[in-house]
Each structure stands twice: as structure tokens, then as C-alpha cells.
Amino acid sequence: MTAVDSTKAEMTAPVPQMRRPWGTWALGALILFLAVTPFILVIVISFGQKIEGAGWEWDFTLANYQRFFVGALWPDEVTFLHLQRLYYALYYAVIASVLAVATAFPFTYLLTRQSRRAQSCWLVFILASLSLSEVFIVMGWDVLLSNRSGLPMLFEVSGATDWLKRTGWFEVLREWGLANPRNVKFKTSEFATILTMSYLVWPYAVILLYPALSRLDPSLTEAARTMGAGPTKVMTSVILPTVKLPLIGSTLLLFVFLLGSYVTVVVFAEPAKQTTAVAVYESVRGATLDAPFGAAQAVVLLVTAALFLVLAQFLTKRSEAR
Amino acid sequence: MRRTFGHIFMALSGLVLALPIIVVAGASLNGGRTMLFPPEDPNFARFVEFFITETIWVRALRNSLIVAFGSATLAVLLAWPLAYLLWAKGSKASKVLAGLGSLPFALPPIVFGVGLGFMWAFVGSLGAIWVGIVSHATLFLALPLVTISIGLQSIDRAHLDAAATMGATEVVTFRTVILPQTLPYSISGFFFALVLSFNEFIVMFFVSASAYATVTLQIFNSLRNGYTPTMAVAAVLFITVSIAVFSAVARWGDLPRLMGADQSRN
Numbered sequence: 001m002t003a004v005d006s007t008k009a010e011m012t013a014p015v016p017q018m019r020r021p022w023g024t025w026a027l028g029a030l031i032l033f034l035a036v037t038p039f040i041l042v043i044v045i046s047f048g049q050k051i052e053g054a055g056w057e058w059d060f061t062l063a064n065y066q067r068f069f070v071g072a073l074w075p076d077e078v079t080f081l082h083l084q085r086l087y088y089a090l091y092y093a094v095i096a097s098v099l100a101v102a103t104a105f106p107f108t109y110l111l112t113r114q115s116r117r118a119q120s121c122w123l124v125f126i127l128a129s130l131s132l133s134e135v136f137i138v139m140g141w142d143v144l145l146s147n148r149s150g151l152p153m154l155f156e157v158s159g160a161t162d163w164l165k166r167t168g169w170f171e172v173l174r175e176w177g178l179a180n181p182r183n184v185k186f187k188t189s190e191f192a193t194i195l196t197m198s199y200l201v202w203p204y205a206v207i208l209l210y211p212a213l214s215r216l217d218p219s220l221t222e223a224a225r226t227m228g229a230g231p232t233k234v235m236t237s238v239i240l241p242t243v244k245l246p247l248i249g250s251t252l253l254l255f256v257f258l259l260g261s262y263v264t265v266v267v268f269a270e271p272a273k274q275t276t277a278v279a280v281y282e283s284v285r286g287a288t289l290d291a292p293f294g295a296a297q298a299v300v301l302l303v304t305a306a307l308f309l310v311l312a313q314f315l316t317k318r319s320e321a322r
Numbered sequence: 323m324r325r326t327f328g329h330i331f332m333a334l335s336g337l338v339l340a341l342p343i344i345v346v347a348g349a350s351l352n353g354g355r356t357m358l359f360p361p362e363d364p365n366f367a368r369f370v371e372f373f374i375t376e377t378i379w380v381r382a383l384r385n386s387l388i389v390a391f392g393s394a395t396l397a398v399l400l401a402w403p404l405a406y407l408l409w410a411k412g413s414k415a416s417k418v419l420a421g422l423g424s425l426p427f428a429l430p431p432i433v434f435g436v437g438l439g440f441m442w443a444f445v446g447s448l449g450a451i452w453v454g455i456v457s458h459a460t461l462f463l464a465l466p467l468v469t470i471s472i473g474l475q476s477i478d479r480a481h482l483d484a485a486a487t488m489g490a491t492e493v494v495t496f497r498t499v500i501l502p503q504t505l506p507y508s509i510s511g512f513f514f515a516l517v518l519s520f521n522e523f524i525v526m527f528f529v530s531a532s533a534y535a536t537v538t539l540q541i542f543n544s545l546r547n548g549y550t551p552t553m554a555v556a557a558v559l560f561i562t563v564s565i566a567v568f569s570a571v572a573r574w575g576d577l578p579r580l581m582g583a584d585q586s587r588n
Contacts, residue, residue: 027403028415031423034460038437039425045440107335110328112583120572122336123581128564129339131514133521133538136557139549140342142357143349149359150345202339211582260430262524263545277432284436285528291440298433305429 039302046295056291064296082279086300089275092190092265093258096197097205101251103198104205109239111206112214123210130203134263141196142267145186155184192268197261201254208253212246245315252312256305276301343561350554357549372555378540379552386520386536388451393458394466394516398508400459401466409474420467427464434461435528442529449533457529458519465518466511469580473507474500506575513567521560 049059066072071079111122144150155161161183164170173179177189186192216239224234240247265275276297283294345359353363372379404423407416426434438457442448477500485495523538530536535543537560541553571577 023403024407027400027407028419031400031404031419031463034456035423035426035463038434038441039429040437041440041444042433042437103335107332110332116578119583120577123577124565124568124572125336125339127568128561129343131517131521131564132343132557132561133523135523135538135541135545135553136346136521136560137342139357139541139553139557140346142549143345143359144342146357149357199338199342207581214578214583256428256430260432260524262432263542266545277430280432280436284439294436295440298436301430302433305433309428 042295042298042302045292046299048292048295050290050292059292064293065300067293068296068300082276082297085274085276085279086304088269088273089259089277089301090304092193092197092269092275093255093261096194096258097201097251097254099194099198100202100205100254101209101247104202105209105247108206108209108213112210112216126203126206130207134200134261137200138196138263138267141192141199142187145192145268147180147183147185147187151186152184188268188270190269190273193264193273196264196268197258200261200264201257204254204257205250208250209243209246212243216242245318249312249315252308252315256308256312259301259305343557346554346557347561350551350558352551352554355550357551357554361551368551368555372552372559376552379537379556382535382537382540383556385451385454385534386538389454389458389526389536390516390519392452392455393462393519394512396455396459397462397515398466398470398512401463401470401511402508404463405467405470405474408471423460423467424464426461431461431522431524435525438525439528439531448529449531451534453529454526454534454536457525458522459515461522461525462515462518465514466508469507469511469514470504472580473504476507477503507580510571510575510580513571517564517567520563 044058045056046064047060047062048056049061049063050056063072066074068082071077071081073079111119114122145152147153155164161170164173164184170179170184173184174181176191178191179185220238220242221234224238229237260277261275262277262281265278269275280294280297280301283290283297348359348361349357350368351361351364351366352358353361353365353367356362373383374380400423404416404420407413408420439448442453442457447453481499481503482495485499490498521538523536523542526536526539527542530539537556541549541556544550544553568577571580
């Protein structure tokens with residue numbers, strides 16, 4: 001920012017101006033250093049090379065990416081182990097985020113029709129559960145879903161297990177991996193993983209949908225009702241089209257958020273169905289200690305996340321423009 | 323009929339939302355060392371352990387407090403000039419800067435954590451507690467940035483014009499008009515950053531390099547050995563703190579507006 005620029009801005013803008021460009025520069029440099037350098041380092045180190053038994057060194061090799069997409073022994077042998085982990089990360093995140101938004105949408109709609117005071121109370125509760133650490137949420141569901149206490153015990157004691165066995169549903173649950181020979185079991189399973197993930201982002205879904213739904217003009221729905229539209233018709237022809245873009249945008253944001261979830265997957269997913277985030281952790285700090293490969297996996301995760309964020313941003317912009 | 327159905331749906335959602343929290347709170351009362359629900363031989367022995375007798379938890383709680391208060395303060399101090407710049411100038415450069423400052427919050431924390439681990443290793447201060455504070459401040463910079471921006475936008479331009487007409491200097495306008503009107507929003511931003519920092523552990527894991535642990539990091543580190551009722555005490559403490567903080571924000575600030583509700587309809 002030059003002196004000429006700042007005087008020009010001073011004349012046009014109706015608000016006070018900062019007169020210290022060096023301060024602005026320092027702030028910019030500090031933020032760039034703190035917020036951007038880490039990402040650049042991850043990208044640069046992903047091209048590095050592991051030294052056996054020591055650490056890693058700078059390099060420019062694509063070996064880490066080759067290992068991720070086709071396996072270390074390519075072209076003699078092809079494995080998709082790492083791609084499969086990315087697939088599971090996407091798979092859990094897609095179902096969980098769609099599920100969260102689908103259930104949070106009617107809730108948020110009803111919430112915005114409440115009094116201001118009631119809304120505040122609900123928001124306090126939702127924000128508190130939103131900020132609750134993933135370790136605590138997994139702890140709660142762990143107790144609820146573990147075999148010795150919680151739901152499986154409730155099934156056993158209430159006789160639901162016997163009822164399931166009599167009606168034949170038990171065999172179906174066993175096929176889905178949700179029962180052992182004696183009782184229902186939820187750990188470890190895709191069901192438990194997706195349930196916990198969707199619980200994890202549910203409060204976020206409410207917070208993200210809240211602005212769009214609370215700005216929904218009530219006269220629109222009233223007009224539709226007056227003209228004889230039923231509740232279903234009002235929902236599908238008035239409300240849903242207005243909030244379609246925020247709905248998709250929120251789903252994308254939650255999806256990106258879930259791509260990085262770690263504790264849920266470690267505790268609830270089967271060992272063969274772990275995700276890229278877990279693999280990053282294992283490579284950088286866990287048993288294998290291969291920082292460049294960990295960085296390469298992190299870059300893949302980063303690029304995937306960034307793609308969906310850009311898409312979400314684009315949709316939000318479009319919905320604001322209308 | 324439809325209203326009743328709506329109320330039932332909201333109550334049910336609230337119940338599911340509260341379910342794991344209720345279970346954890348119950349499990350914290352266990353007399354033994356296994357996580358059972360309903361608790362066996364319920365008493366407050368685990369609370370005494372967590373807050374007083376077990377040094378590992380007492381120290382972790384102290385670290386959590388230092389990092390949370392330090393990083394939230396720093397985040398507000400960094401966000402203020404940025405939000406001000408964005409509001410006063412609205413230049414392309416300030417928008418880009420705000421966008422880049424929000425990146426760490428938007429992208430998967432594990433990637434940012436790995437990157438910070440590399441960065442602080444180069445700087446040579448991996449494992450220092452101030453590194454944890456600075457890292458969390460960067461991660462949660464986006465929160466005070468958003469709340470302060472909302473606050474600045476809510477200032478009535480007429481007040482600024484009046485101040486300018488009466489010959490107030492930039493500094494005086496800032497002190498008498500801008501600062502008092504945005505104070506509640508700055509405090510809200512501070513508390514959002516505080517609570518989230520309190521609960522965060524992945525980034526902390528990479529930057530602490532096992533030199534120290536916060537409460538959530540301590541739980542994360544002992545995850546493979548399973549959960550214990552003492553950890554459930556931590557969960558009870560954390561949820562209590564969150565509810566207290568957000569109730570305070572709701573009491574003294576405008577929570578619906580902060581969350582983006584329409585002002586014109588009350």
C-alpha cells in the first residue's frame with residue numbers, strides 16, 4: 001500500500017483510516033507466516049524422501065504420490081490400499097453429512113419459528129454440544145454402543161434380542177455385521193462410525209442452516225397457504241427451492257469437516273476400513289515414521305477438501321447473489 | 323396436530339443430542355475404574371482424583387487453561403486489526419488476507435497440525451507451551467474475525483459521521499464510538515475461541531511433541547488403553563464450562579444475531 005493509495009482511500013471511504021502502512025504489512029506477514037507456511041511445508045515435504053532409520057531429506061520425487069495411488073512396487077505390482085482409505089474417508093463423510101443435514105433441516109426450521117428467548121436457550125445447548133471435543137463425544141457413544149453396557153445390554157435385558165431372534169431379524173443383523181452369535185453388537189461397525197460422525201456435525205448443521213432459515217420470509221409461506229397449498233406443497237414448492245443452495249453448501253462444509261475426523265474412525269471403524277486421516281497420523285507420528293509419505297497423504301486430503309470447499313463457496317456466492 | 327408433531331420432533335432431537343452427555347455424566351460417578359452405565363457404587367471419588375490428587379490431570383488442566391486463555395486473547399488481538407482493515411478499507415488485499423487467515427479453521431485440522439509440526443521443528447521451538455498458544459490462536463483466528471466483523475457492520479454510520487463533524491480525531495472516534503459498540507462482539511469471539519481451544523487436541527498433539535499435555539490431549543494419548551471414569555469427569559467439566567460460557571454470551575450479547583438471524587423479525 002503506497003501513500004498515494006491510502007490518501008485516495010481516505011477521500012472516498014466515510015470511515016476512519018489506518019495511517020500506518022507498515023503496521024498493515026507486519027500484520028499481513030505475520031498472518032501469512034502462521035496460517036499459510038504450515039500448508040506450504042506439507043506440500044514441499046510431500047516430495048521429500050525417507051531415510052531408513054533416521055528421518056527424511058529434501059528431494060523432488062513423486063515416489064510418495066506413486067505409492068499412494070498405485071503402490072510402492074508399481075509397475076510390478078499394483079495395490080490400491082491407500083486409495084481405499086481415501087474411499088472410506090469419503091464414504092463415511094458423505095453419508096454422515098447428508099444424514100446430519102437431512103435431520104437438522106426440519107429441526108432448524110422449527111427452531112426459527114420459536115420465540116427469540118427459546119431460540120437463545122436452544123442455541124446455547126447446541127453450541128455447547130458443538131464445541132464438545134471429539135474425544136468426549138466418542139467416549140459417550142463408546143459407552144452407549146459397547147457390548148458390556150449401553151444399548152446391547154438394553155436389548156438383552158428388555159428381551160428385544162429374543163424378539164429379534166424369534167422373528168428372524170437377528171440373522172439379517174448378523175449379515176450386516178451388527179450382531180455376534182449371542183447378542184447385537186455395534187462396535188466395531190460402519191453403523192457406529194457413521195452414527196457418531198453424523199452426531200459430531202449435527203450441531204454444525206443447525207448453526208449453518210440457521211441464518212438461511214431464519215431469514216425465510218414468513219409471508220411467502222402464508223401466501224402459499226392462503227392460496228390453498230397443503231403443508232407438503234408449501235415445503236416442496238416454496239421453502240425447499242429458497243434454501244436449496246444453503247442446504248447443499250452446508251452439506252459440503254460438513255463433509256470437508258468429517259474428512260479429517262480421527263478419533264471416531266480409530267475407535268468405531270473396523271481395522272480394514274480406516275481412513276486417510278488415520279494413515280497420516282500413523283505415518284507422521286505413529287509406528288511407521290515416514291514424514292514425507294504422511295505429508296503426501298495429507299496433501300491428497302488437502303486437495304480433496306479444498307475442491308469441495310471451493311464448490312461450497314461458489315454455491316454460497318450464488319445463493320447470496322439471488 | 324402439526325404443532326405437536328413439531329414439538330415431539332424437537333424434543334426427540336434434543337434427547338439424542340443429550341444422550342451421550344448424560345451417559346458420560348453418569349459414568350463419571352463410577353466408584354470403580356471401569357466405564358459402566360448405569361454407574362456402579364456411585365460416588366465422587368473420580369472428581370477428587372481429577373481435580374486434586376492425580377498430578378497428571380491437575381497439570382493437564384493447568385496447561386489447558388493456559389493455552390485456552392492465551393490463544394483466545396492472541397486470536398482476538400490478531401483478528402481486531404484484520405477485521406478493522408476489512409471493514410474500513412474493504413480492499414482486495416485485506417479480503418485475501420482474511421481468507422488466508424481463515425484457512426486453518428476451514429481445512430482438516432490434521433493437515434494443519436502436521437504442517438505446524440514441521441514448521442515449529444524448523445524454528446526449533448517444538449514442544450514449548452507458547453508454540454501451543456500461537457498455534458491455537460492461528461487455528462481459531464477465524465472465529466473472532468467473524469464476530470468482530472459482525473460487530474463492526476452493526477455500527478450506525480450516522481454515529482461516525484457525527485463524530486467526524488464534531489471534529490473527533492481517528493483515535494477519539496475509535497475509543498468513544500467503535501470500541502464500545504464492538505466490545506460485546508469481541509468478547510463473544512474471545513469465548514468462542516476459548517471454548518474451542520479448550521476442546522481441541524489434534525493440532526495440540528503435533529505441536530506439543532509429547533513435552534506437555536492438555537486435558538483433551540491427555541485423553542487422546544491414553545485412548546488405546548480405553549476410557550476411564552476420571553476422563554468422564556473431564557467431560558463433565560468441559561460441558562459445564564461450555565454451557566456457562568455460551569449462556570453468558572446469550573445473556574449479555576445477542577446470540578441469535580451472532581448466529582446470523584434476521585434482525586428485522588423479532
